Each structure stands twice: as structure tokens, then as C-alpha cells.
Amino acid sequence: MISLTSPVKTPWHSWPAGLKLGLLCVATMVLFSLENVFLHLAAFAACIGLYSVPGYVFLKAGCKRLVFLWPFLAVIVIWHAITGTPVEGTVIALRLLTAVGLANLVTMTTRLSDMVEVVKMLLSPLRVLGLKTRPLEIAIALVVRFTPVLAQKGRDLTFAWRARSPKKPKWQIIMPFTLLAIDDAEHVAEALRARGGI
Known part of the structure; x- marks a missing residue:
């Protein structure tokens, strides 16, 4: 089995797993509460910025793991283009990209054993x-x-x-x-x- 944790050391590696998962939950709730396309563009840009901090290698690896989203994004864009709601479709697509991107960032910078420990604590x-x-x-x-x-x-x-x-x-x-x-x-x-x- 491959390791999900990035070998490129980042500032996010030193953060506690519980803190990162908590921030991910808060960020996801905020994303679902936003309806303004410009705010979603800003959120996506911020997500890309977090990937860019450790350097190009980490940014490339993170973006590569998001490629699997393209069929879902294509369906969303096509459907909303047909129904005449392109802005809503853009909001949903950006929300999906940002939420999955942030989740992927947490996964890449957190050891699996640390995440299991957080789950163990929550299930206590x-x-x-x-x-x-x-x-x-x-x-x-x-x-x-x-x-x-x-x-x-x-x-x-x-x-x-x-x-x-x-x-x-x-x-x-x-x-x-x-x-x-x-x-x-x-x-x-x-x-x-x-x-x-x-």
C-alpha cells in the first residue's frame, strides 16, 4: 500500500491532527454557507496558496490528486449550462474543488496513525x-x-x-x-x- 503522507515537509506537518481536522470541518461548513461566486474564488485561491507554501513539488503532487474530480466537475458544469444557471454551477464546482483540496491537504500532511488516534478519541x-x-x-x-x-x-x-x-x-x-x-x-x-x- 502506498503512503498518503507527502514526503515533502511542510509547516502543516507539525500541526496536531485534531486541530487540522477541526479546521477542516469549520472550513467545510463555511464553504457550504457561502453562495457568492467571488468568495468561492477567493477560498479556492487561498487553498492553492496553502499548497504553494511548501514549494512547486508539493503543489504539483496536491493538484495531481485532484485530477479525479474532473468527471464530476464536467457533469456539474454541463448540467448548469443546460439549465441556464452557470453561476450556481460555478459555485458548486468551486465548493467541491476547495473542500476536496483542503481535505487532501490534511491527508497529505497528517500521518494515518495520528488521524486514527483522533477518531479513537472522538469515539471514546x-x-x-x-x-x-x-x-x-x-x-x-x-x-x-x-x-x-x-x-x-x-x-x-x-x-x-x-x-x-x-x-x-x-x-x-x-x-x-x-x-x-x-x-x-x-x-x-x-x-x-x-x-x-x-
């Missing part, structure tokens, strides 16, 4: 009630870790299809992608069982 009231929270902690960590892994495997399947056919891949890669995801899940389950399970 449930443990007082006698509920087991360990499976949920592991599940959250696996989702965060495997999302980019599966996205990369999807891209690899797409490249493999294009190398063998002039046609664009559509439904044909769904089955092999599903089998890859199931295979990864089985390997992880076996690894968890070998280590005592959860």
Missing part, C-alpha cells in the same frame, strides 16, 4: 457505553488508505485497455476492477486475521 464516549469501537477505527483507516490505491488501479486498467484497443473503456473494466478490489479485501482480511483480528 461510545466505549464508556460498552460498545467496541476498534472495528470502526480500522475501517476508517482502511478507507483512507485504500481509496487512492483503488483509484490508481482503476487508472492502470484504463491504460491497459487503451494499449489494446482504440475504443475508450466503459463497462468492460468494471468486472476486472471489482475482482481487484475483492482480491485486495481478501488479502487485508487474511493479514488482519494473522495478526489476531479486530
Whole structure:
């Protein structure tokens, strides 16, 4: 599995995980409360500014991880162009880009173990009630870790299809992608069982 944390050291690496996740929640709520397109442009510019502070390498890596949003942005822009509400569509697209960009920034500058510790702390009231929270902690960590892994495997399947056919891949890669995801899940389950399970 690949590491989500950026090897490029940034000022944000030294911030506590709980603080960064709290600020992310506040920023997301503010984004959803704004309707002015210029305020959203300013928020997106500020997000890009945060990526730019550590330098070009970090900025390029961060932007590369946002490329997967283009199909969603295309659907939003096309739909709002058809319905005659381009400003609203621009607001939604900028909101999506900024929110995911900030979340990605937190992920790139926070170790997974630190995020799990924050989740563990937040779930502590449930443990007082006698509920087991360990499976949920592991599940959250696996989702965060495997999302980019599966996205990369999807891209690899797409490249493999294009190398063998002039046609664009559509439904044909769904089955092999599903089998890859199931295979990864089985390997992880076996690894968890070998280590005592959860």
C-alpha cells in the first residue's frame, strides 16, 4: 500500500491532527454557507496558496490528486449550462474543488496513525457505553488508505485497455476492477486475521 503522507515537509506537518481536522470541518461548513461566486474564488485561491507554501513539488503532487474530480466537475458544469444557471454551477464546482483540496491537504500532511488516534478519541464516549469501537477505527483507516490505491488501479486498467484497443473503456473494466478490489479485501482480511483480528 502506498503512503498518503507527502514526503515533502511542510509547516502543516507539525500541526496536531485534531486541530487540522477541526479546521477542516469549520472550513467545510463555511464553504457550504457561502453562495457568492467571488468568495468561492477567493477560498479556492487561498487553498492553492496553502499548497504553494511548501514549494512547486508539493503543489504539483496536491493538484495531481485532484485530477479525479474532473468527471464530476464536467457533469456539474454541463448540467448548469443546460439549465441556464452557470453561476450556481460555478459555485458548486468551486465548493467541491476547495473542500476536496483542503481535505487532501490534511491527508497529505497528517500521518494515518495520528488521524486514527483522533477518531479513537472522538469515539471514546461510545466505549464508556460498552460498545467496541476498534472495528470502526480500522475501517476508517482502511478507507483512507485504500481509496487512492483503488483509484490508481482503476487508472492502470484504463491504460491497459487503451494499449489494446482504440475504443475508450466503459463497462468492460468494471468486472476486472471489482475482482481487484475483492482480491485486495481478501488479502487485508487474511493479514488482519494473522495478526489476531479486530
